[in-house]
Amino acid sequence: MKILLFRSGLLALVLLLTQFWATAQLAQNPVIFADVPDMAMIRVGNTYYMSSTTMHLSPGLPIMKSNDLINWQLIGYAYDTLTTTDAMSLTNGKSTYGRGSWASSLRYHNGLYYATTFAQTSGRTHIYTTKNIEKGPWKEISFKPSYHDHSLFFDDDGRTYLIYGAGKLKLVELTADASGVKQGTTEQVLIENASIPSGTGGGLPAEGSQLFKVNGRYYLFNITWPKGGMRTVVIHRADKLAGPWEGRVALQDLGVAQGGLIDTPDGKWYAYLFRDFGGVGRIPYLVPVTWEDGWPVLGENGKVPQTLNLPASKGLIPGIVNSDEFTRKKGEPSLPLVWQWNHNPDNSLWSVTERKGYLRLKTGRTDTSFVMARNTLTQRTIGPECTGATLLDVSNLKDGDFAGLSLLQKNYGLVGVKRENGQNAIVMISAATGKPVEVQRVPLSQKTVYLKAECDFRDRKDTAHFFYSLDGKSWTPIGEPLKMPYTIPHFMGYRFGLFTYATQQPGGFSDFDYFRITNQIAAKE
Incomplete structure (x- = not known):
């Protein structure tokens, strides 16, 4: 009797696993x-x-x-x-x-x-x-x-x-x-x-x-x-x-x-x-x-x-979104198709060849806000969750410059480096209220910093968290969670963006070593 029950249970398990596998x-x-x-x-x-x-x-x-x-x-x-x-x-x-x-x-x-x-x-x-x-x-x-x-x-x-x-x-x-x-x-x-x-x-x-x-x-x-x-x-x-x-x-x-x-x-x-x-x-x-x-x-x-x-879907990477090491072989396009500029770019102010293996974003004018700055390079976020990360070199920023990683929509969020009075600081900006607010600032003494944004769209949670790292291994949260509502003025889903703009004087630039996107996040709540 025990053998019969065992066999029946085993058969039920096999059928369940078969059904699960077929559905998968x-x-x-x-x-x-x-x-x-x-x-x-x-x-x-x-x-x-x-x-x-x-x-x-x-x-x-x-x-x-x-x-x-x-x-x-x-x-x-x-x-x-x-x-x-x-x-x-x-x-x-x-x-x-x-x-x-x-x-x-x-x-x-x-x-x-x-x-x-x-x-x-x-x-x-x-x-x-x-x-x-x-x-x-x-x-x-x-x-x-x-x-x-x-x-x-x-x-x-x-x-x-x-x-x-x-x-x-x-x-x-x-x-x-x-x-x-x-x-x-x-x-x-x-x-x-x-x-x-x-x-x-x-x-x-x-x-x-x-x-x-x-x-x-x-x-x-x-x-x-x-x-x-x-x-x-x-x-x-x-x-x-x-x-x-x-x-x-x-x-x-x-x-x-x-x-x-x-x-x-x-x-x-x-x-x-x-x-x-x-x-x-x-x-x-x-x-x-x-x-x-x-x-x-x-x-x-x-x-x-x-x-x-x-x-079954094989995933949205690399067909719809993809990482980019910004290394180009001869004959390859300057930018893969996953990238789109926020509005028309000024093509004289960006390059993937001036420094091999890097995206260089240069400032050519002064701007008063992130959403009015040119040459923000974007690609989609994906659900149910995703992470975007970059390594930023800020050696050549000028006073008033701001460079970093964004989640672009009307109520945007930014993590990046601001240079003021000859000093750099890592800052997190939240426009969750519709107006940008600097939530946190951390002094930066080195020339490079790792930046990361994690998006959680599960069950319409629509929440992002921002992080920075000085070594690419140990990550520190910065600022506050960003609620990501879909707003009609922008009329599109949140997009990762790499940005650099000047508020005081043109002529500075930043170098992005890579952008890497994954379909998972480390932070779970």
């Missing part, structure tokens, strides 16, 4: 635990491509690639510079936080890839094209006006359109090559009030249009946000582009919404959507789709599943 080999939602909002996605053969929003950052309109819908890597950007206005370049006291380029549309048509976006900052609609989405180059054309949340669409009859707007969705015809608005065309109202199916009253009107044609029928995806409710997927369908259109609520769970449809080579369908998730940003989800009576049905019994029947 499957993908989990969110598929990317990082700020990758406003996705647009296409499949060309067996390869998937995705664009996203990075607004005021440069370069912009990132392009990502995947072979399985789960494991993504950055392969390029549609543009290096959106526009050279004062606001985009952080000059003359102007900035464009939370603006720049917004939601993009991604298409493949007649051998050309199209990545399109619109920008309040430029007041234009921007169309980027390339024959080689992985290597470029991209050609750009732009025209007025700035068509809000548009969806580029090539119909089977050779005509080309943009669907755009909020609440009242409109249609405008473009030239066949999408190089501009077709001469003589007039804008048409496609759907008078696309928010109606969700019962939106006083909430966010339907926007984020993405149009698809499946088996001869048109499907238009939008997001609404009913007052007192959650972000909601609304789908309209029509047999003709001009309508009539009928709509329904397609998904209302966890606030997962805004995106569109993608199919796999073996005939499966998914909706790619994203979710607002606090300080880490807006994070992508995949939701299985089945078809019933000509409608795409999203989710499992109306819910977003935690597990997907797709290969």
Whole structure:
């Protein structure tokens, strides 16, 4: 009897472990635990491509690639510079936080890839094209006006359109090559009030249009946000582009919404959507789709599943974020794709060649605040937790200079070195109240210092801790924990940043030996 019980228990354990192992080999939602909002996605053969929003950052309109819908890597950007206005370049006291380029549309048509976006900052609609989405180059054309949340669409009859707007969705015809608005065309109202199916009253009107044609029928995806409710997927369908259109609520769970449809080579369908998730940003989800009576049905019994029947993620390092030793071999790009500048950089004031194995950030003017300083080099934070660390050489700072490691958002946090009256000090700055406050200062007598920031996004904890070290082994906390709320003025998740700016005189510089990111933290609470 004891042997039988033992065998039964052993069998149950084996079955449990087998089930656990099988689950561990499957993908989990969110598929990317990082700020990758406003996705647009296409499949060309067996390869998937995705664009996203990075607004005021440069370069912009990132392009990502995947072979399985789960494991993504950055392969390029549609543009290096959106526009050279004062606001985009952080000059003359102007900035464009939370603006720049917004939601993009991604298409493949007649051998050309199209990545399109619109920008309040430029007041234009921007169309980027390339024959080689992985290597470029991209050609750009732009025209007025700035068509809000548009969806580029090539119909089977050779005509080309943009669907755009909020609440009242409109249609405008473009030239066949999408190089501009077709001469003589007039804008048409496609759907008078696309928010109606969700019962939106006083909430966010339907926007984020993405149009698809499946088996001869048109499907238009939008997001609404009913007052007192959650972000909601609304789908309209029509047999003709001009309508009539009928709509329904397609998904209302966890606030997962805004995106569109993608199919796999073996005939499966998914909706790619994203979710607002606090300080880490807006994070992508995949939701299985089945078809019933000509409608795409999203989710499992109306819910977003935690597990997907797709290969497991191998992690976001190095495809979405990555460490950098700043050592460059001949022929390598100056900066890997994971890096983006906060606004347009001044390219004369940074280098990875002046001192081998280091990123040098030089000051060329004086600034009054961190958020108005140029040449802060950033990359995403990732969840559920992550750590960013650097080794900083401050030998060449001038009085009034400040250099270090940041977590960039409106309520930012900084740990770095300030030089005042010929003396250096390690300081922690918190802008948790919306205004920067020096929380702690520690004298620094040596030329180098190790800096570290740890981010905890588990269960929306959204808390960061800052540290310094004099030897790279023993770490000392500095300042206070930073709460990291997602704020609309900046409109993106917190980003690690390396910065140097002057407050008294230009001409100083700092050297960063490396930036290293991991998907874990040492400090647990």
